[in-house]
């Protein structure tokens with residue numbers, strides 16, 4: 204395995220960064236900043252994953268977290284969909300997992316084949332928080348992610364931007380208490396009501412690590428960031444606003460602060476709070492993110508109206524940001540139901556058409572849109588159906604944008 208570790212010294216890694224090739228496709232960055240683009244850019248959550256035979260082949264030889272920890276493996280997996288769908292994807296996302304943060308905080312996590320993540324010793328009661336590290340050395344514990352980002356930037360050769368990410372505090376807390384996936388997340392939710400103060404302390408501790416981790420990813424070369432609150436939808440509106448939203452806000456503010464940047468100069472920030480937008484889209488659109496990710500239960504045209512009404516000036520700039528840096532329009536990301544990719548070519552085309560073209564229910568060429576699924580692509584999808592989806596997005600997206608220009 205020795206040959207796989209090419210960045211052995213910090214100096215080598217830094218040198219590699221200074222040689223980062225120029226970006227040749229910045230569509231997603233422009234759309235994230237609310238600008239009009241000749242077609243909406245597209246990427247897919249979990250685009251590097253089990254639906255790809257080349258990913259499954261690598262996974263036969265390597266454990267899941269080994270794939271995350273060895274920069275050459277993580278870079279290779281990140282590039283798999285970029286290579287296969289040559290010219291069709293507008294961003295890469297670094298191969299890793301949201302659960303590397305609980306690992307860095309001191310909890311053991313394994314990935315069980317066919318079952319998903321498993322924590323052998325989850326947090327049962329607030330006093331178990333003593334098992335978490337008091338001070339997490341992000342560079343030491345998660346340096347392998349930054350090395351993977353540096354290497355991936357090199358290998359991407361400027362083809363598309365690279366997205367870094369982390370899990371949202373509530374979603375990570377939920378895993379740390381449940382010990383794995385769960386339908387109802389009862390144990391984690393019980394904490395929120397039985398131990399609200401300790402829950403807030405835990406959420407804050409996770410938030411602090413996430414901020415440092417995201418900032419380090421940007422310094423290593425990540426060109427956009429996404430925060431995944433995959434389990435936001437398990438909370439009531441009031442619990443979401445108490446136990447998730449404040450920490451999502453703290454992350455955007457903390458990252459902007461640490462990078463001393465306002466919404467224009469900063470790498471674009473994307474917030475994906477799955478299942479929470481039916482009740483909290485106005486709040487999420489004011490949480491300091493450039494892009495709000497939509498799942499498929501939200502109607503794009505309705506989301507656009509709500510976002511425009513709730514944050515007419517676009518992203519809220521932090522106090523102290525340069526006065527000449529105007530806020531921009533909030534961009535939306537999403538939101539095709541991932542199951543459409545099982546429905547055959549005709550249905551894929553129809554659904555993409557409806558999503559992109561319709562002004563009544565879809566995005567209707569409104570601009571400031573990044574196409575994605577409403578959640579991750581699932582393992583049973585035929586890679587050729589994913590290709591067809593991407594081709595339809597390019598073709599229809601171009602038509603819709605040029606028709607809009609002619610108006």
Ligand SMILES: Cc1c2[nH]c(c1CCC(=O)O)Cc1[nH]c(c(CCC(=O)O)c1C)Cc1[nH]c(c(CCC(=O)O)c1C)Cc1[nH]c(c(C)c1CCC(=O)O)C2
Pocket residue numbers: 247248249250251252253262267296297298299300301302314316318319320368384431433578579
């Ligand atoms: C909740 C969550 C996790 N991980 C992630 C989330 C948030 C996104 C979402 O809601 O889907 C995020 C994630 N996980 C993975 C990525 C890589 C980048 C990409 O999107 O291509 C990203 C961004 C790889 C992965 N993470 C995992 C796999 C498959 C595991 C395997 O190869 O055995 C991959 C490719 C494992 C994983 N990791 C997690 C679960 C629940 C599972 C098992 C079930 C599943 O696969 O969906 C936790």
